[in-house]
Amino acid sequence: MAQESVKSSSGNTPASVPSTMAAVLLTGHGGVNKLVYRQDVPTPSPAHGEVLVRITATAKNNTDRKAREGLYPTKGKADTTSFAIGGEATLTFPRIQGADIAGHVVAVGAGVDTARIGERGLLDFNLYADTRRDINLTPDYYGHGADGGYAEYVALPSEQFHHIDNPDLGDAELAAMGMCSYQTALHMLTTARIQAGERVLVTGASGGVGTALIQLCRIIGAIPYALSRQEKAKALLELGAEAVLYRDDMDGFADQVRALTGGAPFDAVMDLIGGGMTDQFIDSMIFDMKRRTTYPRLSIAGASGGNVSEIMWTRIYLYQVQIFGVSHGTRKEADQLIAWIRSGQLKPVLHAAFKLSELHRAEEYFINRDSHYLGKIVIVPDSQWQQHGAPYALQELT
Structure with a gap:
């Protein structure tokens, strides 16, 4: 040259x-x-x-x-x-x-x-x-x-x-x-107002946004549950997941959640999959509304399982499910992530x-x-x- x-x-x-x-x-x-x-x-x-x-x-x-x-x-x-x-x-x-x-x-x-x-x-x-x-x-x-x-x-x-x-x-x-994954993940959590102690399902947990979500949940004190494949469970648990549910075994999904949480529904779902699984993700938040203290929240930033989901709107408005579409994030969130990287709280x-x-x-x-x-x-x-x-x-x- x-x-x-x-x-x-x-x-x-x-x-x-x-x-x-x-x-x-x-x-x-x-x-x-x-x-x-x-x-x-x-x-x-x-x-x-x-x-x-x-x-x-x-x-x-x-x-x-x-x-x-x-x-x-x-x-x-x-x-x-x-x-x-x-x-x-x-x-x-x-x-x-x-x-x-x-x-x-x-x-x-x-x-x-x-x-x-x-x-x-x-x-x-x-x-x-x-x-x-x-x-x-x-x-x-x-x-x-x-x-x-x-x-x-x-x-x-x-x-x-x-x-x-x-x-x-x-x-x-x-x-x-990089910010494309981590800032998207943080924006999913902040938009859905995730708080310390809340149980959060992370779908598509093995990818860039999913692994970022698991780490970020732990930083803010939330409890992440991962949805992935069985062979990835060990690595996701080591990263910080509380437990791992298996994407290729979705039968009786709400019952699986009950068994993991002692009968409590997930407080929120961070969804990167979409498609036909969306209804089951909603199920995991609404099966016992009397045990909830906040509204069910579905934060969406991907559709690896399909770009179209069929949902009964009565399930959304009667159970007061709050849905958030997330694309990228803000300057404020970028600054927070940089601070966490510099301090060593986030790991690659x-x-x-x-x-x-x-x-x-x-x-x-x-x-x-x-x-x-x-x-x-x-x-x-x-x-x-x-x-x-x-x-x-x-x-x-x-």
């Missing part, structure tokens, strides 16, 4: 970086063939208020696949469309995906202190519509409405790239604690790392992940692989 100094917009030349970089470009809606690895993509320059980050790891999220395949319909069930909560689709092609970015500041734009150069950080992945700290009504994110982390460099808002210097955390582990659940040039393989592994999958996978630029990726490379089972 040709080399040149990338100047900040203030005129400083604090670091020499390549004029072009390796990146994976999403070229349209479709399969993994729409992801094209190139090594001649222009390196971005930091604008006013931005930092230029040399990327060392980016966590993979299910939203990458859903955006690529156009699986965000809000009207027709079979629409092929991208995330468009702000009124119009902001996903344009080509786009560099990847929301949960960890890396090191190598240059700054005007208005940013040059003392930031060299800092390691983690991105708050949101493209906020305004400066409000406690509400985010039209969420969008890096890797969708702006280029993200499946590359060697990215320009980001300085205020959203948070310095994390914990020496016990590798960069890949830091990326695995890193499954494996893949090279950027092997993103097709990572996508296929993610889509077809088996019963041993737990937590997050991260994507590491080939140029950073030996230091930041190789120690976490996928260990194939034999």
Whole structure:
């Protein structure tokens, strides 16, 4: 690659970086063939208020696949469309995906202190519509409405790239604690007003949001119960789950809950599955309303089991079930998560790392992940692989 100094917009030349970089470009809606690895993509320059980050790891999220395949319909069930909560689709092609970015500041734009150069950080992945700290009504994110982390460099808002210097955390582990999963999880809990001592069912417990929910419940004093597969039970219990219910054994689900809780219903359900299981999740909260002290709450941030659920509305309004749809989170919640990461209260659940040039393989592994999958996978630029990726490379089972 040709080399040149990338100047900040203030005129400083604090670091020499390549004029072009390796990146994976999403070229349209479709399969993994729409992801094209190139090594001649222009390196971005930091604008006013931005930092230029040399990327060392980016966590993979299910939203990458859903955006690529156009699986965000809000009207027709079979629409092929991208995330468009702000009124119009902001996903344009080509786009560099990847929301949960960890890396090191190598240059700054005007208005940013040059003392930031060299800092390691983690991105708050949101493209906020305004400066409000406690509400985010039209969420969008890096890797969708702006280029993200499946590359060697990215320009980001300085205020959203948070310095994390914990020496016990590798960069890949830091990326695995990215905001896309953890902020979504925290927003599920805060929106549903979860309190200490409440019993909370976490569905889809082995994924990024699920493992985050289990940890966050314990931090705030709630009691998480996991729904997953039997072979993942030991790891989920070690992570903090009070008990594990099995997704492939849902017969008499409410009775199973009674047996685990001493007859008490769940106070709330954090649902990432949806589909035909939704009714059973509601059952687990309403089977003995006399034992409740709060309204049943269903917080929804995913639909891995199906995008359409059939529910009798009489069950919702007669039992006063409160339903919350959750997409992303707020600046205030991001700040809280960063504080917990810095203090060591949150721990990474890193499954494996893949090279950027092997993103097709990572996508296929993610889509077809088996019963041993737990937590997050991260994507590491080939140029950073030996230091930041190789120690976490996928260990194939034999």
